[in-house]
Structures are given as C-alpha cells and as structure tokens.
Amino acid sequence: MRGRIAFIDDEAALCAAAADWLEASGFQVRVFTDPALALAQVQPGDCDCVVTDLRMPGLSGQQVLDGFREADPDLPVILLSGHADVPVAVAAMRTGAHDFLEKPYRAEHLVEVLDRAVDLRRMRRQARTRKASPLSAGRLEVRLPGDSAAMRHLRAMVQHLADLPVDLALVGEAGSGRHDVARCLHDLGRRARRPFVTLHCAGLGDAALEAELFGHERGYLAGVSGARTGRLEQAQGGTLFVSDLQDMPLAAQSRLMRVLQAGAVERIGAQTARPLDLRLIAAVTADTAALVAQGRLRADLAHRLSPAALQIPPLRDRAGDIALLFTDMAGAASARLGLPMPDLRPADLDRLAARDWPGNLAELRASAERAVLALPTTPVRSDPAQSLPDRMAMIEAQIIADALTTAQGSSARAADALGIPRRTLNEKIARYGLRAD
Structure with a gap:
C-alpha cells in the first residue's frame, strides 16, 4: 500500500474522481464532503496524509488544518486552493500545512506530492520509536568513540550545541567523521523527530547543484518531467547537512544565505516562496576565515556559521x-x-x-x-x-x-x-x- 489518505472536499464529484485515481495508484483513500465529519472520524494514527479544500461551507481548510495539527502535529496536511486563494494557502503553510496545490491540479502532480508527504510521515513515525532523548551521554560515546582529549572535548561541545537554535560549521578533513558529528547534533536536539537531509556539493555542476538544493518547477531541466522538491524543502523542520560547502558556487551560496535570512525558499522557475524552518550544518575542510580569504566562501555565510564552529580532529591527532x-x-x-x-x-x-x-x-x-x-x-x-x-x-x-x-x-x-x-x-x-x- 502506497499510503492512507483522507480526502476532504465539499464537491462530491471531485472526491469521487480523486478517490478513483489515487486508489488506482495504490493509495487507500477515505473521502469526506463534510469537514467536521472528517475531523470526528479520521484517527491521526490511522492516516498518512490529509488533503483538504481550503474553501468549504461549515469549516474552512485552515480550521481542518488546525484541528489535525492539534491532534497530531506530525500528520501532513495538503491544501487545495483556487487561484485567488494562493496567498491564503501560502500563509497556511506558515502555520503547519505540508504543501498546497492550486486548482485545477494534475492528478500526477497530486500523486507526487502525496508520495513525499507519506515518506515524511513514515520518517517521523520511525523517529518517534526512538527514546525521547535519542542519545544519552553513554550512547554518544558509542557514536563518537575515543578517549583522547580532543574527542572528549568534541562530545562535550556536541551536547552543548545540539539543542541550541544556531546554524554551525564543522571544520575538518575529509573522512574525519563530520557526517557522524552532524547526525549526533541532529539526534540530540529538538529537531530529532524531523528529517535529516544531506547534500554533497563536490562533483555537482552549478545547475545540477542549484536544482538539488532549491528544487525546480516543471520543465526547468531537460529530460526531467515534473517539479522537484529541493533538499531545503525536504529538510523542513529538521536539519540540512551540506558537505564541502566551500565547493558550492558563490552564486548558490548567496541564494542560500537569502533563504536562511528570509525563512522561505523559492523553487527555480517558481513565482511563490514556500516557508522554511530548518537548521543548517555545513562541513568545510578549512577554517571559514581562510576560505573567505581564498574566495571559496561568502563572508556573510561564514559569519553566520562561524560563531558555533566545531573543529573535528584528524585521526593523526x-x-x-x-x-x-x-x-x-x-x-x-x-x-x-x-x-x-x-x-x-x-x-x-x-x-x-x-x-x-x-x-x-x-x-x-x-x-x-x-x-x-x-x-x-x-x-x-x-x-x-x-x-x-x-x-x-x-x-x-x-x-x-x-x-x-x-x-x-x-x-x-x-x-x-x-x-x-x-x-x-x-x-x-x-x-x-x-x-x-
């Protein structure tokens, strides 16, 4: 089964058409023309995603969103909106909506959005099976082993910084365990139940890297059908780990900095920005000031990352x-x-x-x-x-x-x-x- 969906719309014909298409695509679907009935009957634990129209008699899509978020903040809710309601849908994303689709939407696009939402739901469920504090101090020693002074200091700093709402840089050589440290910072912090997403900058061309990071609308890349969600959106609510940030083109670094400052990301080719809440952890191979001097790292991005920078000791030390x-x-x-x-x-x-x-x-x-x-x-x-x-x-x-x-x-x-x-x-x-x- 591809996922369990609750579809809410006051138009019965639209509900029936959506149910036929989604069931043929492998989803299990319950349809409701009464939003109040949906809120009363849908148990969040038995549902992977809710799709709801924004304008309905009785209760609005925003009220449906608020009701389900109160019952289960991890349940993805997708809004359906007419063209005039797009600004309202964007505002709703700031209060927790997973995504929105503008009517009339393509059935294939609905399936793509649902697949991403169901994947996110399953990731969150897996995270909830872990203990409330995923890593105790003893467990951290297993994840970051070593009794050297450098490793004891590193573990102490990971515990200190893990739950603080700051972006940071991990300075260390390739192969020194930067990814492991980033993962521990994520797992120990308040974002542990949200996605941990990785982007490797090395080896990607400029256009491919920007498409991976920011995502793109349909038709942006030759040979790629449909829109694509970027790594920034995939990390919504969680952590984005960027490996070898110094290999990211300066133009992409500039755009990344604007996204972090605005708290919103605009896919390439899109006209609408999507709200974004994440933590950035970036791995670099040298001190950020040195990389700025070499012209490989933007100064404003270095200033954002350097206050909480962690040094990852090489094995020879x-x-x-x-x-x-x-x-x-x-x-x-x-x-x-x-x-x-x-x-x-x-x-x-x-x-x-x-x-x-x-x-x-x-x-x-x-x-x-x-x-x-x-x-x-x-x-x-x-x-x-x-x-x-x-x-x-x-x-x-x-x-x-x-x-x-x-x-x-x-x-x-x-x-x-x-x-x-x-x-x-x-x-x-x-x-x-x-x-x-």
Whole structure:
C-alpha cells in the first residue's frame, strides 16, 4: 500500500474522481464532503496524509488544518486552493500545512506530492520509536568513540550545541567523521523527530547543484518531467547537512544565505516562496576565515556559521584512539561479512597508531575491512626471476584483492566490476587463497 489518505472536499464529484485515481495508484483513500465529519472520524494514527479544500461551507481548510495539527502535529496536511486563494494557502503553510496545490491540479502532480508527504510521515513515525532523548551521554560515546582529549572535548561541545537554535560549521578533513558529528547534533536536539537531509556539493555542476538544493518547477531541466522538491524543502523542520560547502558556487551560496535570512525558499522557475524552518550544518575542510580569504566562501555565510564552529580532529591527532577504533571497525566488518575476527596483536596495533592516516576514519575503516578479508595490506610485487605466467598470476591476484576490498567482500559486486562471471571469480579467489570460503 502506497499510503492512507483522507480526502476532504465539499464537491462530491471531485472526491469521487480523486478517490478513483489515487486508489488506482495504490493509495487507500477515505473521502469526506463534510469537514467536521472528517475531523470526528479520521484517527491521526490511522492516516498518512490529509488533503483538504481550503474553501468549504461549515469549516474552512485552515480550521481542518488546525484541528489535525492539534491532534497530531506530525500528520501532513495538503491544501487545495483556487487561484485567488494562493496567498491564503501560502500563509497556511506558515502555520503547519505540508504543501498546497492550486486548482485545477494534475492528478500526477497530486500523486507526487502525496508520495513525499507519506515518506515524511513514515520518517517521523520511525523517529518517534526512538527514546525521547535519542542519545544519552553513554550512547554518544558509542557514536563518537575515543578517549583522547580532543574527542572528549568534541562530545562535550556536541551536547552543548545540539539543542541550541544556531546554524554551525564543522571544520575538518575529509573522512574525519563530520557526517557522524552532524547526525549526533541532529539526534540530540529538538529537531530529532524531523528529517535529516544531506547534500554533497563536490562533483555537482552549478545547475545540477542549484536544482538539488532549491528544487525546480516543471520543465526547468531537460529530460526531467515534473517539479522537484529541493533538499531545503525536504529538510523542513529538521536539519540540512551540506558537505564541502566551500565547493558550492558563490552564486548558490548567496541564494542560500537569502533563504536562511528570509525563512522561505523559492523553487527555480517558481513565482511563490514556500516557508522554511530548518537548521543548517555545513562541513568545510578549512577554517571559514581562510576560505573567505581564498574566495571559496561568502563572508556573510561564514559569519553566520562561524560563531558555533566545531573543529573535528584528524585521526593523526588521535593516536591513542586508533587501536580502539580499529578493533571496533574490524568487529563490525566481521559481523557484517560473516568472517572471523582477525588476530590483532599489540605490535600490529602499535604500527597502526604510528601511521598518519591521511584518509582519516574512512582509510582506517578500509584497512580494518581488509584485515577481516585477510587480504594483503601492501601491493604484491612480482619477482623478475619468476616465469611470466607466475608473475601474471600475482598481478591478477592483486587486482582481484583490490576489487574485493572495493566491493566490501562481495564476490558478486567484485565480479560485476571486473566483468567476469561470479563462478570464475570464486574459482580464482580459491586458487589464490584470497579468502577462506
């Protein structure tokens, strides 16, 4: 089932047409021509979304919205409005409406909006199953492990800032755990029951990035049918985590700053702004002042983010944590892959602690998984004195070992990447002794 919908409109013919279309699309629909009856009979716990006309005799759509929000603030309510009522619908969004559709609307567009609303409803339900305080201090140590002074300070700052209504920057190298810190800030704060949405700036072209961030109306992008909700709207009420903000074009940064100041977002190609309430957490690779000096970050955006900036320590500054982290990562990989835990001797852990780890936690995790897979940690070099077939076999073994590491131990994915049948790959794995079956 796609979702449970309550559809309210005083026009019986419109209700019947909407019910036919939505039921054919996989939704379960209850229709009401009397809004007071809908408020009395619809139990919020048995409904994923309410769609209501704005102008009706008896009760208005705003009153329906207020009634359902009082019963369950997390229940999405979508308003249907005529052209003259669009400003009223926009104002209603400021009081909690999920979205509005201007009549006459396309049935396909209604389904798109309902899908987003139902997804949001399910996310909120999942969040409610967590404890009222999703992370205790002890749980935070599991999420952000380490006994170094830097990590103890970081955890204390996360607890201090999590529930404060401020945007902030996470300053740290790639792979240092910035996403994990952002998620903990979200889960510990007042927005924990709302969406946590991520946007990666690196690798996106200017137009694609703006479309991802702000969304767009129908016809904006060639080859893309229908309108698209941007990450800002997807994060409504929750947190937007922007990774590598310094890679966002300055023009997009300027528009983002205007959105944050106005508390409203306008999709590309749209004429109407939509109210917005979210927290921005942005990851950057260097101090915000340095990025401003380099011309990679707008000064006004840096000023907004820098007062509550958190420094994420690189792994090389946490040498005392590496043995614990490596052991935990290896244990997790062992459980996930169904392989035995590697024998970790003190000398091995000492050697790990002495390395610089330029890839930080991501590199350490890859090393732990390689240890679980029992793959060599250094490239295999062939001996010039060996025969050509033996030397080629060693090179092949190294290529397969690398493919298995990239595929996280999955021979199926490794076979696809190498372009050979899975059976052939498994035979070669056994021949070279790369992994015990």
